[in-house]
Amino acid sequence: MNINRCRNCGTKFLVARSMCPKCGKEDFEHVPARSGIVLESVELIATPDPYPDRYYLVLLDVDDVKVFCRSQEKLKEGSQADIQDDELGPTCRKA
Amino acid sequence: MSVISDVSFTRFGKRPEGLLDLAAESALPIVRKYGRDIDFIVFSNSYSGEFNDVSGVNNLISTRLSMDDVPSMRVDNTSGSGGSAVMVADSLIRSGNASNVLVIGAEKMTGYPTKKSTRIIASLLHPEERSAGISLPSLAAFMTRSYLKEFDAPRESVARVAVKNHHNGSLNPYAHFQSEVTLEEVMASRVIADPLRIFEFCPVSDGAVSMLMTSDENRDSFGNDHVEILGVGYSSGTSSLSYRDSLTTIGSVRRSSEMAFRRSKLTPNYMDVVELHDMAAVLEIIESEDAGFFKKGHGWEAVMNGETEIGGPRPINTSGGLNSKGHPIGASGVAQAGEIYLQITGKAEKRQIKDAHLGFSLSMAGFGNNATAIVYGGAS
Numbered sequence: 001m002n003i004n005r006c007r008n009c010g011t012k013f014l015v016a017r018s019m020c021p022k023c024g025k026e027d028f029e030h031v032p033a034r035s036g037i038v039l040e041s042v043e044l045i046a047t048p049d050p051y052p053d054r055y056y057l058v059l060l061d062v063d064d065v066k067v068f069c070r071s072q073e074k075l076k077e078g079s080q081a082d083i084q085d086d087e088l089g090p091t092c093r094k095a
Numbered sequence: 096m097s098v099i100s101d102v103s104f105t106r107f108g109k110r111p112e113g114l115l116d117l118a119a120e121s122a123l124p125i126v127r128k129y130g131r132d133i134d135f136i137v138f139s140n141s142y143s144g145e146f147n148d149v150s151g152v153n154n155l156i157s158t159r160l161s162m163d164d165v166p167s168m169r170v171d172n173t174s175g176s177g178g179s180a181v182m183v184a185d186s187l188i189r190s191g192n193a194s195n196v197l198v199i200g201a202e203k204m205t206g207y208p209t210k211k212s213t214r215i216i217a218s219l220l221h222p223e224e225r226s227a228g229i230s231l232p233s234l235a236a237f238m239t240r241s242y243l244k245e246f247d248a249p250r251e252s253v254a255r256v257a258v259k260n261h262h263n264g265s266l267n268p269y270a271h272f273q274s275e276v277t278l279e280e281v282m283a284s285r286v287i288a289d290p291l292r293i294f295e296f297c298p299v300s301d302g303a304v305s306m307l308m309t310s311d312e313n314r315d316s317f318g319n320d321h322v323e324i325l326g327v328g329y330s331s332g333t334s335s336l337s338y339r340d341s342l343t344t345i346g347s348v349r350r351s352s353e354m355a356f357r358r359s360k361l362t363p364n365y366m367d368v369v370e371l372h373d374m375a376a377v378l379e380i381i382e383s384e385d386a387g388f389f390k391k392g393h394g395w396e397a398v399m400n401g402e403t404e405i406g407g408p409r410p411i412n413t414s415g416g417l418n419s420k421g422h423p424i425g426a427s428g429v430a431q432a433g434e435i436y437l438q439i440t441g442k443a444e445k446r447q448i449k450d451a452h453l454g455f456s457l458s459m460a461g462f463g464n465n466a467t468a469i470v471y472g473g474a475s
């Protein structure tokens with residue numbers, strides 16, 4: 001998983017954009033998101049296809065950008081988590 | 096100004112009929128009376144491609160109703176399609192592009208495993224966020240946790256919304272669920288997205304509702320019961336959830352409501368009856384604050400004090416809301432307008448609010464991607 005960072009003004013964001021939401025420039029670097037701090041986690045029982053039947057959704061702060069990940073275990077708020085992509089998307093685990 | 100002059104509901108719920116059957120069932124009572132005068136059809140529907148394998152549904156329904164040459168369009172704005180459809184009809188009428196508009200809201204969603212429908216609805220998220228396995232209900236769970244923590248609200252306050260709305264739904268012959276639930280039953284029901292339980296979410300429903308909208312000048316040709324559209328507000332907010340500052344307020348709801356009240360020259364205090372978009376029970380509380388009915392962080396107290404019940408000073412979701420009435424996506428926002436119509440014209444039967452003259456509805460798309468707020472007024 002990558003975070004987008006504007007090369008002109010430094011604004012960071014997760015979702016792909018054609019223009020920087022702050023300065024309008026179109027030059028970005030893609031910074032790998034490897035770890036973050038747990039902001040909140042929610043156990044999801046009714047999950048969407050094709051995901052497993054039960055997991056935790058974790059909202060992480062990655063260098064001031066919010067990122068969602070899937071985790072098999074409950075992660076404590078304020079703790080450090082490592083991010084790794086699997087075949088479905090970003091997952092995280094206790095650091 | 097535009098007015099709503101007639102409304103017709105199907106029963107919401109698990110229906111064996113198809114999308115066009117349901118749409119026609121709701122439209123026919125209006126078309127039989129006024130078909131020759133209708134010069135535009137606005138069809139609110141979002142997922143006919145995904146759930147029903149059909150597209151171009153506005154033309155399919157116009158031919159079904161033998162109104163083949165009447166201009167029509169589909170309005171698709173996910174969960175907020177219905178509010179957007181009313182806004183489009185109001186704009187068509189006020190601009191003079193149409194005189195008498197048939198607004199149909201319909202969705203046929205049942206018949207698939209929950210995992211499949213959860214996936215279809217989650218397709219409105221950005222891939223970078225969706226790939227984590229997010230569902231719309233999971234976002235409501237994040238919102239609930241943040242709200243309860245930030246405002247020190249009791250967990251029970253969210254469940255109480257579901258108790259109230261199931262009671263209201265038990266009084267609504269069109270509602271999907273027509274039975275009450277107790278607080279204990281809500282709190283003992285199955286967890287869907289921790290801490291929220293199944294009774295705190297809307298069900299997956301089929302259903303349709305139709306309305307005849309016309310101009311103030313034409314109203315006398317369409318019966319004696321009219322409800323005026325006094326102001327419409329519309330706003331969008333970022334569709335990237337990770338780009339939102341707060342999980343306990345929805346910018347599009349705040350801005351659209353403020354605009355609708357400004358345009359109608361009214362304030363929230365004047366509203367006799369209110370319909371909000373309670374896909375999850377927590378949303379009713381947060382929207383009731385963002386729309387201006389309660390101060391931020393105090394909506395839960397109003398629920399606990401019974402202020403939002405039928406008979407309370409600020410009745411919310413007298414129809415049962417999405418929570419109990421059901422949420423056939425394209426129908427929901429139109430059904431909100433329909434409920435306000437029934438209330439203001441005194442036709443809401445067992446759930447009638449005494450002396451209802453002014454109303455408000457809030458139709459929301461994609462967890463706040465858009466919102467349409469509408470202020471209504473009665474002729475009497």
Ligand SMILES: [Zn+2]
Nearest residue numbers: 006009020023
């Ligand atoms: Zn920039």
